[in-house]
Amino acid sequence: MDTPDSPFRHVLFLNWRDTRNPEGGGSEVYIERIAAELVRIGHRVTVLCAGHDGAPPEETTPDGTRILRRGGRHTVYARAALTYLAGRLGVGRLGHRGLGRPDLVVDVCNGVPFFAPLYAGRPVLALVHHVHREQWPVVFGPWVARIGWWIESKLAVRVYRRCRYVTVSEATKSELSGLGVAADRIAVVPNGTPDVVAGPAPRTTHPSLLVLGRLVPHKRVEIALRTVAALAADLPDVELVVAGQGWWEPKLKDLAVEMNIQDRVRFAGFITEEEKHAVLCSAWLALTPSIKEGWGLTIVEAGARATPTVAFRNAGGVAEAMVHDETGMLADDEEEFILQVRNLLADDVRRKAMGEAARAHAAQFTWEAAGARFANLVAEIATAPGAADRQSIRR
Structure with missing residues (x-):
């Protein structure tokens, strides 16, 4: 267990999916690779995400990341809040297993955020891969699209107004700035390139x-x-x-x-x-x-x-x-x-x-470099003025 003066932190990621989820994609790869790098450095990492068929409610990956699966595609947001509060109060199975109160909550905002600042009582880092202005009307009808875009572009910006942000590209940083997020609150940590573990294979003989x-x-x-x-x-x-x-x-x-x-x-x-x-x-x-x-x-x-x-x-x-x-x-x-x-x-x-x-x-983009940059951000936020006040109740 980390001590109050330890340089290592307990980082909790709130994300709607994991890489084993049939609908998982690049966002999930990013989170789990960054989590693995944080664990390798010495941090403790938990990812809380939606459950899905064929996956256990809880497991630890070979890299050492703890995965908790609660709720489903639409209920994971409410279940995340309830699970977090149960762990914070030390009640129920999750509280007993030591979810406790992490040093930093990374709220992964895939269009719909988890609104962690409303209940975390801890520093919250908003992770935004991209802004969904164009996706809302493509995936949903006009009314749902309007509501979704209002949540993402107006309500979330208000709720996370005191939080730092991290994203994967300068393009998304620019879009977030356009929504009213101050540029000096947004860090950019690009993806790494997945390892190539096999030898080259031949090209097809046809286009x-x-x-x-x-x-x-x-x-x-x-x-x-x-x-x-x-x-x-x-x-x-x-x-x-x-x-x-x-x-x-x-x-x-x-x-x-x-x-x-x-x-x-x-x-x-x-x-x-x-x-x-x-x-x-x-x-x-x-x-x-x-x-x-x-x-x-x-x-x-x-x-x-x-x-x-x-x-x-x-x-x-x-x-x-x-x-x-x-x-x-x-x-x-x-x-x-x-x-x-x-x-x-x-x-x-x-x-x-x-x-x-x-x-x-x-070859310029490595997960080691991305993990190091993310770890610097974790340390910066966890030790920022006011962070100690939000962390007054230790595990």
């Missing part, structure tokens, strides 16, 4: 494209499908692999049939790390047609295998995960997106040079 990620509307996989349809006449052997799962998959499969490209598109579903490595190595190009990304983890994952990416310039942090015209291409609209894909597939020399530049660029 091949890859989309990697959750299959949900705001990822706009439809654009990748329309790209294949547009290229089919000139490139009859072009293939698209869609790797990932999500509730939007049936719609995408129907669209592939409607466009008569079902024989050119392979929906791979959930893939293992080994399978992901293989498809990232074998693809000629990776596509990121998403409407918004906080960073662009799949871009650096592809880059680590010397695979360049085509994405959209106005999609947030993707413009920082790549260097335009060096490690990949950024488009302003769908027509330009398709044109860039066409041109790169036709130019072996340029595409391979971009791939090598992408590999070098991805």
